[in-house]
Amino acid sequence: MRYAKESTCLSDEFPAILHFPDIIGNSREIRQTLHLVAKVAPTACTTLILGETGTGKELIAKAIHDNSPRRSKTMVKVNCAALPANLIESELFGHERGSFTGAFERRIGKFELAHNGTLFLDEIGELPLELQVKLLRALQEKEIERIGGKGSTTVDTRIIAATNRDLEKEVAEGRFRADLYYRLNIFPINLPSLRNRRDDIPSLVHHFICKLTTRTGKEITTISKYALKQLMNYSWPGNIRELEHVIERSMLLAEDKLIHEIQLPSNKEHGQRKTTLMDFTLKTIEENERDHILNTLNYCKGRISGSHGAAEFLGVPPSTLSSKLKRLGIGKNHFVV
Numbered sequence: 001m002r003y004a005k006e007s008t009c010l011s012d013e014f015p016a017i018l019h020f021p022d023i024i025g026n027s028r029e030i031r032q033t034l035h036l037v038a039k040v041a042p043t044a045c046t047t048l049i050l051g052e053t054g055t056g057k058e059l060i061a062k063a064i065h066d067n068s069p070r071r072s073k074t075m076v077k078v079n080c081a082a083l084p085a086n087l088i089e090s091e092l093f094g095h096e097r098g099s100f101t102g103a104f105e106r107r108i109g110k111f112e113l114a115h116n117g118t119l120f121l122d123e124i125g126e127l128p129l130e131l132q133v134k135l136l137r138a139l140q141e142k143e144i145e146r147i148g149g150k151g152s153t154t155v156d157t158r159i160i161a162a163t164n165r166d167l168e169k170e171v172a173e174g175r176f177r178a179d180l181y182y183r184l185n186i187f188p189i190n191l192p193s194l195r196n197r198r199d200d201i202p203s204l205v206h207h208f209i210c211k212l213t214t215r216t217g218k219e220i221t222t223i224s225k226y227a228l229k230q231l232m233n234y235s236w237p238g239n240i241r242e243l244e245h246v247i248e249r250s251m252l253l254a255e256d257k258l259i260h261e262i263q264l265p266s267n268k269e270h271g272q273r274k275t276t277l278m279d280f281t282l283k284t285i286e287e288n289e290r291d292h293i294l295n296t297l298n299y300c301k302g303r304i305s306g307s308h309g310a311a312e313f314l315g316v317p318p319s320t321l322s323s324k325l326k327r328l329g330i331g332k333n334h335f336v337v
């Protein structure tokens, strides 16, 4: 009864009329995605958007922000892959004047800039380990500290993070902190790849042709059946971004108002690319052994013996593992504890 009353209040304050004008597509996959977006947008819940490159992660982040009660405030973006570790810290949390060489002015970090709004952490999988701890602290305590600052500042920032990496694998291999992963993975949204939502290709093509008319100076009115078939059959490793670029190129190459044929990376080239994109690196057995032991140690947070220790997972007595570590020159500084 009480719950029902509370939820009535909520919907009175924030009517669930959601708009996704920029998101094209009506396939089952995209409808499922938008259903999740509609659920999470009105809340302040941390959201993790997962998907291959070019699937529209940033667009979905914007849709969440634009349909949230924070929409009148800004959505601030940080690309965690674009800057070296020391600069990302200042980018995220800001710094005081004189806190390090080159800090001539006080700088407000993106966390503070997004106060009452949304902070979009793009490519979160690339965030260096040492910053993952600081981010976790900021998320848990809702407080940030500028570099060189004397105290902390409380922030009310909604977090949306995105990555094209398999974060569970990153955690298992010691490149991403498990605690941060669980803190971010409260409401994951998996975006479908374009090859798994081919039904949307015709409407996306139409959308991009209209969008690119001014830029290309081409008014395309027709696309041949053959060209559409080519687009429907291609595997789209770069997803919607690749489709947009292919359409732009085809428009520029088109004679008159017709796109007759699409120039795609040939199947042969494409097939080759798939097989040469090696899922493994050539290594000696010893190098492989070393990497495997390191990954296991990372996973076990450096614990060698006992239940859920590395020795147990590797199926050897702890003494054998210890002498292997010595032989392979693996010390505590080689893995993350």
Ligand SMILES: Nc1ncnc2c1ncn2[C@@H]1O[C@H](COP(=O)(O)OP(=O)(O)OP(=O)(O)O)[C@@H](O)[C@H]1O
Pocket: 022, 023, 024, 025, 051, 052, 053, 054, 055, 056, 057, 058, 059, 060, 122, 164, 207, 240, 241, 244
């Ligand atoms: N459903 C969609 N409808 C229309 N345009 C889309 C859609 N999804 C993506 N796009 C367009 O495709 C391009 C790539 O989208 P976006 O940058 O959001 O992808 P991303 O997953 O964040 O990429 P990356 O992982 O490389 O950062 C953008 O131009 C975006 O507007």
